[in-house]
Amino acid sequence: MTYVPKGSAVEGPYALAVDPARAGWVYSSLRVVELPPGGLHSFATGESEWIVLPLTGGCTVHAEGEIIELLGRESVFSGASDFAYVPRDTRIQIASGVGGRFALAGAKCERRLPARYGPAPEVPVEHRGSGTCARQVRNFAAADTFACDRLIAVEVVTPGGNWSSYPPHKHDEHRPGVEAELEEIYYFEIDGDSGFGYQRVFPSREGGTDVLAEVRSGDAVLVPDGWHGPSIAQPGHAMYYLNVMAGPGDEREWKICFHPDHTEGYR
Numbered sequence: 001m002t003y004v005p006k007g008s009a010v011e012g013p014y015a016l017a018v019d020p021a022r023a024g025w026v027y028s029s030l031r032v033v034e035l036p037p038g039g040l041h042s043f044a045t046g047e048s049e050w051i052v053l054p055l056t057g058g059c060t061v062h063a064e065g066e067i068i069e070l071l072g073r074e075s076v077f078s079g080a081s082d083f084a085y086v087p088r089d090t091r092i093q094i095a096s097g098v099g100g101r102f103a104l105a106g107a108k109c110e111r112r113l114p115a116r117y118g119p120a121p122e123v124p125v126e127h128r129g130s131g132t133c134a135r136q137v138r139n140f141a142a143a144d145t146f147a148c149d150r151l152i153a154v155e156v157v158t159p160g161g162n163w164s165s166y167p168p169h170k171h172d173e174h175r176p177g178v179e180a181e182l183e184e185i186y187y188f189e190i191d192g193d194s195g196f197g198y199q200r201v202f203p204s205r206e207g208g209t210d211v212l213a214e215v216r217s218g219d220a221v222l223v224p225d226g227w228h229g230p231s232i233a234q235p236g237h238a239m240y241y242l243n244v245m246a247g248p249g250d251e252r253e254w255k256i257c258f259h260p261d262h263t264e265g266y267r
Contacts, residue, residue: 001022001023001024001222002201002209002211002213002221002222002223002224003211003213003215003219003220003221003222004016004018004219004220004221004222005219006216006217006218006219007218009022009220013033013041014031014032014033015032015033015034015101015218016030016031016032016187016218016220017030017031017032018030018031018185018220018222020108023183023185023222023224024224025183025224026108026183026248027107027108027109027150027183027246027247027248028106028107028183028184028185028244028245028246029048029104029105029106029107029108029244030103030104030105030106030185030187030220030242030244031103031104031106032055032101032102032103032104032187032218033094033101033102033104034100034101034102035057035059035094035096035099035100035101035102036099037096037097037098037099038096038097038099039095039096039099040093040094040095040096041093041094042091042092042093042094043091043092043104044090044091045086045087045088045089045090045091045092045106046088046089047088047089047108047109048088048106048107048108048109049085049086049087049088049106049107049109049113049148049149049150049151050085050086050092050104050105050106050151051083051084051085051086051103051104051105051106051118051140051141051148051151051153052070052083052084052086052092052094052102052103052104053081053083053102053103053104053105053140053153053242054070054072054073054081054082054083054100054101054102054103055075055076055081055100055101055102055103055189056072056073056074056075056076056100056101057072057096057098057099057100057101057102058070058071058072058073058096058097058098058100059072059094059095059096059100059102060094060095060096060097061084061086061092061093061094061115062092062093062094062095063084063086063087063090063091063092063093063115064086064087064090064114064115066115068084068115068116068117070082070083070084071120072100073120076155076157076189076240076242077157077191077238077240079120080120080123080125080138080140080155081120081123081140082117082118082119082120083117083118083140083141084115084116084117084118085113085115085116085117085118085141085146085148086115087112087113087114087115088109088112089112090115103187103242105141105151105153105242105244106151106244107148107149107150107151107152107244107245107246108150108246109148109149109150109151109246110149110150111149113147113148113149118140118141118146123138123139123140123145124138124139124140124142124145125137125138125139126138126139128164129164129166132161132162132163133162133163133164133166134159134162135156135157135158135159135162135164136156136157137154137155137156138154138155138156138157139154140153140154140155141153141154142154142254143252143253143254148252149252150246150247150252151244151245151246152182152243152244152245152246152252152254153242153243153244153245154242154243155240155241155242155243156231156240156241156243157238157239157240158197158231158233158238158239158240158241159233159238160191160195160233160234160235160236160237160238160239161233161234161235161236162232162233163229163230163231163232163233164229164230164231164233164239165199165228165229165230165231166229166230166231166262167229167258167259167262168200168202168227168228168229168230168258168259168262169227169228169229169256169257169258169259170204170225170226170227170228170256170257170259171184171245171247171254171255171256171257172204172205172208172224172225172226173257174248174249175255175257177255178255178257179255179256179257180247180249180251180253180254180255180256181247181248181249182245182246182247182254183222183223183224183245183246183247184222184223184228184243184244184245185220185221185222185223185242185243185244185245186199186215186220186221186222186223186228186231186241186242186243187219187220187241187242187244188215188216188217188218188219188220188221188239188240188241189217189218189239189240189241190215190216190217190233190234190237190238190239190240191237191238191239191240192236192237194237195216195217195234195236195237195238195239196214196215196216196234196237197214197215197216197231197232197233197234197237197239198212198213198214198215198230198231198232199211199212199213199215199221199228199231199232200212200228200229200230200231200232201221201223201226201227201228202226202227202228203225203226203227204225204226204227205225205226208225208226209223209224209225209226210226215239227259
């Protein structure tokens with residue numbers, strides 16, 4: 001399964017549940033849990049580290065004897081959110097007085113790091129590209145901004161009518177200093193009830209991943225390999241996606257290779 005339409009990966013309390021078994025890989029996971037006002041959700045982290053990221057609303061995260069208050073946000077289009085990191089081999093509880101929707105980004109890992117709070121004002125926000133390829137990248141858990149063992153996670157907001165995740169790029173080979181092998185999940189939300197976008201993944205090798213998906217709020221696309229991009233936003237409807245990545249490398253790093261036919265003037 002590469003394209004995951006909304007509702008096709010429901011599991012228990014999760015509106016979306018992608019784990020290594022479902023994806024057919026080893027490391028990366030993503031869950032989305034929706035809580036009503038006063039709602040609670042508990043889970044065991046198992047062999048994975050996790051980040052609790054409010055998509056809408058706020059919550060309190062109880063983990064490792066810590067109580068982490070997340071103010072959250074009105075929507076993914078209203079700005080960066082604060083977030084909570086929780087380690088492997090523990091049990092956590094998420095409580096939301098106001099209710100909301102929360103992404104749980106995970107990666108199977110070896111080291112057990114402490115539970116921590118990530119403040120919204122400290123999230124590095126990058127404006128990447130120009131013209132119709134301009135987009136905003138929120139590097140809240142990028143490899144060089146927030147310490148995790150294997151997990152890498154960022155948010156991208158693409159204005160309506162623009163392209164992002166462009167030029168097409170890949171990270172499906174281990175080439176020291178050039179490219180890191182990373183499994184990746186794209187989770188989408190579109191501004192406006194009728195909005196949509198498109199996501200392209202095409203082969204970097206014989207028999208590789210090949211998909212062109214029309215995506216709407218709540219959909220996901222899995223990228224086990226291949227060139228991915230562009231991500232295209234419908235005119236008049238901004239597109240948000242959450243990228244969750246992890247891989248087998250000894251170093252936690254985001255090193256990518258751009259497609260040689262699409263690089264002129266667009267990075």
